[in-house]
Amino acid sequence: MSAPAIRVVTDEADIATVATLITASFDHLDANRYLIPDPERRFDAMREFFAVLTEHAAAGAGEVLLTGDGHAGAVWFDRTVEPTEPDGYAKRIEQAAGPYAERFTALDEAFEANHPTDPHWHLAFLAVDADHQRRGLGGALMEHTHAELDRRGLAAYLEATNADNRRVYRRHGYADMTPSEIVLGDPRGNTGDRVVGATFYRMWRPAGSATSGR
Numbered sequence: 001m002s003a004p005a006i007r008v009v010t011d012e013a014d015i016a017t018v019a020t021l022i023t024a025s026f027d028h029l030d031a032n033r034y035l036i037p038d039p040e041r042r043f044d045a046m047r048e049f050f051a052v053l054t055e056h057a058a059a060g061a062g063e064v065l066l067t068g069d070g071h072a073g074a075v076w077f078d079r080t081v082e083p084t085e086p087d088g089y090a091k092r093i094e095q096a097a098g099p100y101a102e103r104f105t106a107l108d109e110a111f112e113a114n115h116p117t118d119p120h121w122h123l124a125f126l127a128v129d130a131d132h133q134r135r136g137l138g139g140a141l142m143e144h145t146h147a148e149l150d151r152r153g154l155a156a157y158l159e160a161t162n163a164d165n166r167r168v169y170r171r172h173g174y175a176d177m178t179p180s181e182i183v184l185g186d187p188r189g190n191t192g193d194r195v196v197g198a199t200f201y202r203m204w205r206p207a208g209s210a211t212s213g214r
């Protein structure tokens with residue numbers, strides 16, 4: 001299978017495409033269901049959250065990538081420099097999340113408190129359309145950036161959302177960090193449609209961890 005075309009996202013239409021792609025790909029995750037318990041509100045609220053961050057990365061805080069077919073996207077942040085907050089972030093999240101806005105504040109605080117301090121690039125979001133998974137699109141997006149990071153001698157970091165994702169990321173050179181878990185709420189109480197917490201797993205890819213992804 002030939003490698004997909006990959007482009008850097010800068011225009012509003014592509015930013016919206018990536019944000020919607022992430023929202024749809026992440027919709028089933030405990031994290032999304034915990035952040036916005038109301039299923040009627042969840043998709044639009046989470047799309048606004050992902051849009052704010054995707055816009056910020058595309059505006060210079062990092063880089064946003066999209067495959068040529070529009071079926072997979074990645075949002076990276078440059079953490080070799082001091083991070084900045086998107087313009088109007090708190091207001092947009094409050095408007096989108098309503099009574100659940102405090103959960104996003106807790107998420108941001110937990111992520112920042114557990115974020116590595118060594119210079120690196122942060123893979124905030126990697127999403128592949130459900131009908132186009134297992135075709136190497138996500139791996140191609142990662143390796144596109146990994147090649148540049150390896151050339152520059154820089155590490156990469158991400159927060160995985162489940163065991164399946166962790167296995168995929170390990171194939172691309174990432175390893176679990178210690179401590180590994182970032183916990184929101186009480187995930188031990190999750191039962192079926194009742195989601196009262198979420199767990200994320202910190203993973204680190206050292207500079208020069210070249211891998212075929214197989």
